[in-house]
Amino acid sequence: MRKFLLLAVLVPLVLAAGWYYFHERTLPAYGPLYREYAYVTNGKSNTVTVIDLRSFRPVRTLQVGSEPTGVAANPKRNEVYVVNSGSSNVSVIDAEQNKVVATVGVYGRPFFIDVSPDGRRAYVANSGSANVSVLDLDSRTVAATLRVGGSPGLARVSPDGSTVVVSNRADNSVSIIDTARLAVRSAINICIHPEDIAILPDSSKAFVSCSGSGQVASIALKNETQQNETRQNETQSDKLLTLLDVGKSPVSLALKPDGGELAAFNFDAGSISIIETTPNEVSGSYLIGAQPTRGVVSLDNSRLYVSDFGSNNIAVYDIDLGKIIAYLPVGTHPDALALSQNQNYLLVVDSGSGDLAVIQKRQPKKKFEPSEYSLLTIIPVGMQPNQIVIKSFLATKLRDGR
Numbered sequence: 320m321r322k323f324l325l326l327a328v329l330v331p332l333v334l335a336a337g338w339y340y341f342h343e344r345t346l347p348a349y350g351p352l353y354r355e356y357a358y359v360t361n362g363k364s365n366t367v368t369v370i371d372l373r374s375f376r377p378v379r380t381l382q383v384g385s386e387p388t389g390v391a392a393n394p395k396r397n398e399v400y401v402v403n404s405g406s407s408n409v410s411v412i413d414a415e416q417n418k419v420v421a422t423v424g425v426y427g428r429p430f431f432i433d434v435s436p437d438g439r440r441a442y443v444a445n446s447g448s449a450n451v452s453v454l455d456l457d458s459r460t461v462a463a464t465l466r467v468g469g470s471p472g473l474a475r476v477s478p479d480g481s482t483v484v485v486s487n488r489a490d491n492s493v494s495i496i497d498t499a500r501l502a503v504r505s506a507i508n509i510c511i512h513p514e515d516i517a518i519l520p521d522s523s524k525a526f527v528s529c530s531g532s533g534q535v536a537s538i539a540l541k542n543e544t545q546q547n548e549t550r551q552n553e554t555q556s557d558k559l560l561t562l563l564d565v566g567k568s569p570v571s572l573a574l575k576p577d578g579g580e581l582a583a584f585n586f587d588a589g590s591i592s593i594i595e596t597t598p599n600e601v602s603g604s605y606l607i608g609a610q611p612t613r614g615v616v617s618l619d620n621s622r623l624y625v626s627d628f629g630s631n632n633i634a635v636y637d638i639d640l641g642k643i644i645a646y647l648p649v650g651t652h653p654d655a656l657a658l659s660q661n662q663n664y665l666l667v668v669d670s671g672s673g674d675l676a677v678i679q680k681r682q683p684k685k686k687f688e689p690s691e692y693s694l695l696t697i698i699p700v701g702m703q704p705n706q707i708v709i710k711s712f713l714a715t716k717l718r719d720g721r
Contacts, residue, residue, distance in 0.1 A: 361701025
């Protein structure tokens with residue numbers, strides 16, 4: 320009996336010491352001005368949890384508006400923007416101070432936000448108002464309000480910044496905005512209940528998942544620069560190229576950084592469909608787990624990580640091998656995902672258990688480390704967390720002695 324009691328005391332101590340030793344040895348060496356934070360929106364807590372990714376510790380809980388959902392980081396300045404669906408406004412967070420410095424009112428029931436590549440504008444689809452708010456981020460004001468289709472869910476900016484594609488869930492269409500003119504230039508009927516949007520790196524095509532019809536729409540985008548260079552007909556317009564049949568209820572998309580392939584996550588089919596973006600073809604569909612919801616692809620185009628909402632794990636899909644190589648248990652109802660700047664840490668938002676799972680990717684060095692993935696830690700956040708964004712930067716000066 321004494322042996323069992325001794326083991327009961329020693330094992331947790333050994334595991335804790337081992338975790339501390341491993342954690343301290345594997346964290347990268349950062350310069351004194353380097354900052355890397357994860358921002359998690361907590362929909363039922365009306366807060367944003369800020370996590371320092373140099374130490375994997377929560378450093379701040381920020382009060383924002385009601386029912387925060389979408390969150391985006393500015394690529395050119397140290398700011399983060401949070402969409403508050405319940406209060407119909409956007410909170411502006413200064414990432415250097417990690418505090419809310421402004422609030423911008425928009426229209427009814429916004430859910431997501433996207434920022435232009437030059438960092439000067441943001442686009443918010445207001446699902447309850449059938450419009451898109453264009454925010455001037457220099458002045459933190461609304462620069463324009465553009466009428467689109469019914470229940471717009473997402474407004475996605477193209478990589479070249481010239482176009483915004485809006486998915487209108489209520490009328491099964493997309494609206495395409497010309498950012499130079501701040502005007503809707505096209506409205507295209509596609510498939511039933513369009514939701515997520517992915518745009519190729521060269522801004523030539525958009526792909527839209529339609530959860531109501533089990534399809535992904537491929538849309539050609541008008542490119543003024545390309546037209547001028549090749550002297551094509553200037554009346555060329557945005558157009559639907561084809562509808563691709565995938566699995567039941569494709570709720571989101573993940574594009575490889577090189578733009579060659581796209582994954583659709585078929586929530587009610589428990590599968591992913593891989594789309595070849597150049598020929599607009601579905602190359603295959605694969606069972607991936609219960610209720611796949613979101614995915615993220617590594618920068619080297621080799622791994623696809625999928626959150627299986629219904630089975631409380633992450634599926635790791637090797638893109639080159641074309642198969643699943645690991646299932647990683649996390650918290651309850653994993654949803655949004657993000658990769659750290661160095662690609663060595665996968666952050667998983669567990670919407671059911673109200674926490675953030677941190678999975679480490681490494682090269683196994685010993686026999687008792689058979690896998691390249693391990694659960695590093697689980698960090699409590701708020702109630703019903705739903706979105707995450709990472710912001711890394713060099714601070715302008717040291718604060719609080721750090």
